[in-house]
Amino acid sequence: MISSQGSRRDSGKEEIRVEGLTMAYGEKIIQKDLNFSIYSGDIFIIMGGSGCGKSTLLKHLIGLIRPYRGRIIFKGIDFWNVSQEKRLEMLRGCGVLYQSGALWSSMTLSENITLPITQFTGLSQKEAKDIASFKLKLVGLGGYENYYPSQISGGMRKRAALARAIALDPDVLFFDEPSAGLDPVSAKHLDDLILEIRESLGATIVMVSHELASILSIGNNSVFLDSETKTMLATGDPKRLLMESEDPKIIEFLTRGTGKRELRLV
Amino acid sequence: MGEKKGLRGKIEIIVSEDQECRIVFSGNWTIYFRHEEVFPKIKELISTKPIKRIQISQKGLSSWDSFFVSLIERILNFLDSKGIETEILDLPEGVKRLLELSKTDLGQKRKAVKREAFFERIGEASFSVFSSMASFQDFLGRVTIAVFNILSGKSRLRYSDFLLYTQNAGARALPIVSLVSFLVGLILAFVATVQLKLFGAQIFVADLVGIAMARDIGAMMCGIIMAGRTGATYAAQIGTMQVNEEIDALRTFGFDPIEFLVVPRLFALTLMMPLLCIYSDLLGIAGGAVVGAGFTDITLLQYITETKNAVPLTHFSIGIFKAFVYGIIVAIIGCRKGLTCGRSAASVGRVTTSAVVTSIVWIILSCALITYICYVYDI
Ligand SMILES: Nc1ncnc2c1ncn2[C@@H]1O[C@H](COP(=O)(O)OP(=O)(O)OP(=O)(O)O)[C@@H](O)[C@H]1O
Ligand SMILES: [Mg+2]
Numbered sequence: 001m002i003s004s005q006g007s008r009r010d011s012g013k014e015e016i017r018v019e020g021l022t023m024a025y026g027e028k029i030i031q032k033d034l035n036f037s038i039y040s041g042d043i044f045i046i047m048g049g050s051g052c053g054k055s056t057l058l059k060h061l062i063g064l065i066r067p068y069r070g071r072i073i074f075k076g077i078d079f080w081n082v083s084q085e086k087r088l089e090m091l092r093g094c095g096v097l098y099q100s101g102a103l104w105s106s107m108t109l110s111e112n113i114t115l116p117i118t119q120f121t122g123l124s125q126k127e128a129k130d131i132a133s134f135k136l137k138l139v140g141l142g143g144y145e146n147y148y149p150s151q152i153s154g155g156m157r158k159r160a161a162l163a164r165a166i167a168l169d170p171d172v173l174f175f176d177e178p179s180a181g182l183d184p185v186s187a188k189h190l191d192d193l194i195l196e197i198r199e200s201l202g203a204t205i206v207m208v209s210h211e212l213a214s215i216l217s218i219g220n221n222s223v224f225l226d227s228e229t230k231t232m233l234a235t236g237d238p239k240r241l242l243m244e245s246e247d248p249k250i251i252e253f254l255t256r257g258t259g260k261r262e263l264r265l266v
Numbered sequence: 267m268g269e270k271k272g273l274r275g276k277i278e279i280i281v282s283e284d285q286e287c288r289i290v291f292s293g294n295w296t297i298y299f300r301h302e303e304v305f306p307k308i309k310e311l312i313s314t315k316p317i318k319r320i321q322i323s324q325k326g327l328s329s330w331d332s333f334f335v336s337l338i339e340r341i342l343n344f345l346d347s348k349g350i351e352t353e354i355l356d357l358p359e360g361v362k363r364l365l366e367l368s369k370t371d372l373g374q375k376r377k378a379v380k381r382e383a384f385f386e387r388i389g390e391a392s393f394s395v396f397s398s399m400a401s402f403q404d405f406l407g408r409v410t411i412a413v414f415n416i417l418s419g420k421s422r423l424r425y426s427d428f429l430l431y432t433q434n435a436g437a438r439a440l441p442i443v444s445l446v447s448f449l450v451g452l453i454l455a456f457v458a459t460v461q462l463k464l465f466g467a468q469i470f471v472a473d474l475v476g477i478a479m480a481r482d483i484g485a486m487m488c489g490i491i492m493a494g495r496t497g498a499t500y501a502a503q504i505g506t507m508q509v510n511e512e513i514d515a516l517r518t519f520g521f522d523p524i525e526f527l528v529v530p531r532l533f534a535l536t537l538m539m540p541l542l543c544i545y546s547d548l549l550g551i552a553g554g555a556v557v558g559a560g561f562t563d564i565t566l567l568q569y570i571t572e573t574k575n576a577v578p579l580t581h582f583s584i585g586i587f588k589a590f591v592y593g594i595i596v597a598i599i600g601c602r603k604g605l606t607c608g609r610s611a612a613s614v615g616r617v618t619t620s621a622v623v624t625s626i627v628w629i630i631l632s633c634a635l636i637t638y639i640c641y642v643y644d645i
Contacts, residue, residue: 059514062518064514064517064518084522088520088521088522089520091517091518091519091520092519092520094518096514096515096518098511098514098515099511100510100511101510102510102511102512102514102515103510103512103515104507104512104515104516105506105507105510105512106503115519116519119519119521120519120520164515168519
């Protein structure tokens with residue numbers, strides 16, 4: 001197994017550490033023996049084929065599913081060793097963008113964003129609304145405040161969900177395939193937005209992605225899951241994995257099956 | 267395409283040596299042509315002769331399709347299971363390739379569709395009943411804690427949601443409750459009138475309708491209407507949120523789904539049900555009065571006075587208490603079913619149906635229990 005460490009890494013604080021994690025639904029093991037760390041300021045990519053357990057891993061990292069075996073240390077605390085209240089409090093420091101968007105369908109876009117803001121801050125409804133409008137503008141949805149999720153397109157829902165994920169200025173952000181279902185230009189725009197968010201909020205970003213372009217251009221750390229052996233094949237900078245990995249599955253994935261190792265950044 | 271005579275698929279079995287034989291296919295072997303029954307012949311063959319080895323070949327096979335390939339595959343599997351060696355001598359290249367292809371995923375399929383034995387399935391089913399009961403208790407416990415947290419002011423009730431649900435479970439339910447209660451009162455009165463007239467005791471129609479509506483039927487009608495109306499809505503709403511990962515999204519923002527989704531609905535319904543029940547009682551009695559005053563020689567005033575005398579407040583309180591219990595049942599079961607919804611649209615339909623059916627069953631059971639307790643304590 002390759003483990004490459006970037007130089008910046010040494011200065012970055014460890015945000016999340018995964019120790020010997022085995023994930024399962026009931027008795028059905030999805031992935032086993034996962035060990036890796038995510039450092040603050042990382043753009044950490046979770047890679048792997050369809051159905052290998054990427055979304056499942058994401059849900060473990062945010063403490064929605066209890067590990068079958070092993071531990072997840074989030075900012076020095078084991079999620080499952082603390083009380084429910086403490087866990088909920090820890091979650092408030094995270095922003096999550098689900099694969100399906102998961103906007104609350106009975107609320108307008110603006111309400112979707114103001115709900116967590118008014119719930120966890122002392123802000124008034126009016127101030128929260130202003131913040132919501134601002135976040136919607138950030139993702140290019142200014143003017144859509146009073147639309148319901150069912151009234152906008154799939155790509156717009158993704159972006160609105162992104163706006164909700166950054167509602168509370170979280171310091172760790174989790175994205176499940178943010179650019180899936182977006183056209184190449186919007187996808188590129190989203191990548192820029194993600195970089196922008198990391199710069200301005202100083203956030204750590206954990207992202208499930210299939211987009212080679214974004215994996216190689218913005219990712220600086222990653223884990224590669226395999227569905228056959230049900231375990232991780234490698235962790236480290238995806239660019240280094242592309243250049244140095246010996247594993248045929250990783251090479252195939254990162255070169256889109258051509259086997260040609262070249263860094264073509266968009 | 268119809269059958270063409272003379273071209274139908276045929277097989278011929280040639281027993282060459284004593285333990286070896288050959289099956290020869292000829293004619294058309296596609297789904298459009300009739301063909302000879304293969305398996306009876308083969309079964310007869312292997313039951314009469316101690317065959318060890320069978321060769322499969324063709325002579326004048328004019329056409330074939332994937333039906334033919336699947337047939338060959340079944341024959342090979344069958345012979346394999348009987349411990350008979352097989353060999354494919356002379357089949358079209360395409361057939362051989364498809365057979366090869368089907369073999370690759372055959373192994374996987376066998377593993378996947380491994381059927382559990384009967385007793386194993388019974389065992390698993392009973393375990394799942396126990397574990398679902400345990401998780402239901404866990405759910406009840408968490409709802410109780412959430413309710414106490416809100417009553418003691420530890421956490422806030424979401425008033426906007428609460429009011430919305432109250433409107434839905436209260437005012438919006440009035441038309442259907444009115445219609446059903448009024449008609450049920452009317453029907454009860456009709457049935458009673460016909461019978462009581464025989465004894466010249468029509469005045470007691472007022473007693474019967476009044477007591478029945480107040481003690482049981484009003485609450486029961488409200489319970490069943492609300493199970494079909496509101497319980498189903500709760501299950502479908504929460505189930506859809508489950509499908510869209512909206513509940514996960516709630517949890518990641520640190521909202522407790524029970525406090526956020528279940529408690530406002532529970533409060534709204536348990537508050538509205540007793541009120542609906544009183545309303546239903548009165549409309550049922552009104553329905554009875556229409557029949558009593560209109561179709562017998564009792565006057566409206568007599569009917570009302572009789573009702574007043576016959577139905578003391580205890581009867582109403584029992585009905586109202588029952589309605590309160592039904593409210594809890596419908597809300598809890600609706601929300602619980604919604605939360606256990608899977609990730610598919612089909613599963614939303616399933617939990618909705620199940621919420622209605624389960625609620626009605628529990629309403630009837632609890633009604634029987636409360637009635638029995640009242641009987642024992644002579645209330
Ligand atoms: N709620 C669940 N219950 C049982 N099994 C599940 C559940 N959710 C997912 N699975 C199974 O877990 C495996 C991994 O699913 P997951 O959604 O994590 O895949 P993924 O890597 O995100 O795939 P994709 O790239 O298609 O989104 C799949 O085989 C799936 O069948
Ligand atoms: Mg996924």
